[in-house]
Amino acid sequence: MDPADLESCVDEAVERWGSESTQLLQVLREVQERFNHVPPAAMDCIAARLHLPISRVRGVAHFYEFIATEPSGAYRVLFSDNVTDRMRGSSELLQRMCHRLWVEPGKPSEDGLVCVERTSFLGFCDQAPSLLVNQQPITRLDAARIDVICELILARTPLAAWPAELFGVEEQVRREGPLLSDRLQPGDAIRAAFARADRGSAGTQAVLDEIKNARLLGRGGAGFTTGFKWESCRRQPAEQRVVICNADEGEPGTFKDRLLLTRHAELVVEGMTVAALGIDARLGFIYLRGEYRYLLESIQAVLARRRELGLLGPGIAGRQGFDFDIQVHVGAGSYVCGEASALVESLEGKRGIPRNRPPRLAEKGYLGWPTIVNNVETYCAAALIQLHGAEWFCRAGTPRSSGTKLLSVSGDCARPGVYEFPFGVTVREVLQECGAGRTIAVQCGGPSGKCIDQDEFDRRIAFEDLETGGAFIVFDEGRDMFEVARHFAHFFARESCGFCTPCRVGTSLLSRLMDKISEGRGSDRDLQTIEELQQLLHGASHCGLGESAGNPLADTLQRFRPAYERRLIAHGVEPAFDLDGALARARRMTGRDDPGAHIGGTA
Numbered sequence: 001m002d003p004a005d006l007e008s009c010v011d012e013a014v015e016r017w018g019s020e021s022t023q024l025l026q027v028l029r030e031v032q033e034r035f036n037h038v039p040p041a042a043m044d045c046i047a048a049r050l051h052l053p054i055s056r057v058r059g060v061a062h063f064y065e066f067i068a069t070e071p072s073g074a075y076r077v078l079f080s081d082n083v084t085d086r087m088r089g090s091s092e093l094l095q096r097m098c099h100r101l102w103v104e105p106g107k108p109s110e111d112g113l114v115c116v117e118r119t120s121f122l123g124f125c126d127q128a129p130s131l132l133v134n135q136q137p138i139t140r141l142d143a144a145r146i147d148v149i150c151e152l153i154l155a156r157t158p159l160a161a162w163p164a165e166l167f168g169v170e171e172q173v174r175r176e177g178p179l180l181s182d183r184l185q186p187g188d189a190i191r192a193a194f195a196r197a198d199r200g201s202a203g204t205q206a207v208l209d210e211i212k213n214a215r216l217l218g219r220g221g222a223g224f225t226t227g228f229k230w231e232s233c234r235r236q237p238a239e240q241r242v243v244i245c246n247a248d249e250g251e252p253g254t255f256k257d258r259l260l261l262t263r264h265a266e267l268v269v270e271g272m273t274v275a276a277l278g279i280d281a282r283l284g285f286i287y288l289r290g291e292y293r294y295l296l297e298s299i300q301a302v303l304a305r306r307r308e309l310g311l312l313g314p315g316i317a318g319r320q321g322f323d324f325d326i327q328v329h330v331g332a333g334s335y336v337c338g339e340a341s342a343l344v345e346s347l348e349g350k351r352g353i354p355r356n357r358p359p360r361l362a363e364k365g366y367l368g369w370p371t372i373v374n375n376v377e378t379y380c381a382a383a384l385i386q387l388h389g390a391e392w393f394c395r396a397g398t399p400r401s402s403g404t405k406l407l408s409v410s411g412d413c414a415r416p417g418v419y420e421f422p423f424g425v426t427v428r429e430v431l432q433e434c435g436a437g438r439t440i441a442v443q444c445g446g447p448s449g450k451c452i453d454q455d456e457f458d459r460r461i462a463f464e465d466l467e468t469g470g471a472f473i474v475f476d477e478g479r480d481m482f483e484v485a486r487h488f489a490h491f492f493a494r495e496s497c498g499f500c501t502p503c504r505v506g507t508s509l510l511s512r513l514m515d516k517i518s519e520g521r522g523s524d525r526d527l528q529t530i531e532e533l534q535q536l537l538h539g540a541s542h543c544g545l546g547e548s549a550g551n552p553l554a555d556t557l558q559r560f561r562p563a564y565e566r567r568l569i570a571h572g573v574e575p576a577f578d579l580d581g582a583l584a585r586a587r588r589m590t591g592r593d594d595p596g597a598h599i600g601g602t603a
Ligand SMILES: Cc1cc2nc3c(=O)[nH]c(=O)nc-3n(C[C@H](O)[C@H](O)[C@H](O)COP(=O)(O)O)c2cc1C
Pocket: 217, 218, 219, 220, 221, 222, 223, 224, 226, 246, 247, 248, 249, 250, 251, 335, 336, 337, 338, 339, 340, 341, 373, 374, 375, 376, 378, 543, 544, 545
């Protein structure tokens, strides 16, 4: 690799993103895109240009899965490894590709042509299985498509010359409600917010009051009260406040933010602008997950158009003093970066490790400024509340959960896709509408959410009953819920950032216990240990990832215990470590076979 090429690539990236340390991840990402890895010389150059210690550059590069620090092939293929991909045969397709390309999973080919790897979840489970090749998504994989991809790779066809139809991502809207059917024109909600602020004496506080009156709860999963979050940020004395849109969408099974960013990006940005007016912010970010890198240009085009229309930038919609603009930052493959404080760290160009709280982000967030972080869908709802009013918004939903919810429905059903339902809809109603039959379980809210069985299908999607960020994965009677839980245990172990011991060790122990049971070496004691570990993780972890990592195991153990029990061979204690096997190796190495070298023998 020509060092001059490397340098000019780094310089171009620094030119585009700036030389502040906050841009580190973006610069690394651009080098990665150009060379398919970030070689040590590039890291040195980046450290010099951004005036950072090399240890910081290396630390950040190693943290993110999509930044490769070793050559990863001219074509880097990442197979989505969510449970919905496996249900559609992704493992067999990966094997097929590896066989045809003569590579082992995870290892670059010797000629440096290709590397085929697995990644946790790409966000296309309505059209699974899927993969990324050099960050470009290909969905609806089958044997024929895999063969075409292999031929293109073996012929070293540049990605730009691959058939365009390979890359289409379909957006399947199965049910529209007030949010998805709204035909808001750019600026409508902003002008409605101005009118509201000008009507009484409250000024822009009236914008926040409308959000509070609508009782809007965050759509990212945890259901924080949006109006109070915004108000608490506004109250902080500061010369700068920040609005962040969490478009990380990493929860396996969720893809409704992808739809919003593809088809309703105007609405998302409108909502962010309304929030900026409400909290008096000038700076905004969309944190776009690395898996959705293909959407970057279209989102940037929306931002550029709005700048031309005077809806972003100085004096928005002719309002003197209302200056607000938005940058898009692209992530690089890390689930924990969806956690709001980890996301802010990542935006600052650091490793995405969740912060200690207090202080809350509303007090000290991005670069120490008061910051709000909200989900993509929350901003859409906020824009519509300004436009149509709180009363209109509350007409849908339940008293505690106003409005509608977008559900990403996938798994064993005839009509996967995005559905907009009023809060309060029952699981059974969703199952009927999406064409699910013989369903035994639904994973609601992804692996960090809740797994329910047939006896609970009359439960309601609502913050007072089943909370969900949007994932709704359906499993029919052909599925083995133990294997589903084992898969999720591996997901959490892989995605734990390793910062705190309960999560780092606990998630790894859980995945190993599940493997042990799967191999037929488990005992009753292991089931008990799983329950104990789940409680420990829940109580002692530093962030929500660790807190919820044991949920799928606890839920399936409670509801599908026979799936675990039929794998147990011993109803007593079965050691995880084979002591005699290890001693046998030592005996061979030392040439000893006397009684003292055996368990129970005497020296
Ligand atoms: C491990 C982890 C991953 C998360 N991922 C996301 C995500 O991808 N998108 C999101 O909106 N919230 C995610 N959250 C929740 C955020 O921390 C935060 O609560 C949310 O963005 C707030 O927005 P809301 O109030 O509009 O829901 C995640 C939380 C955790 C613990």
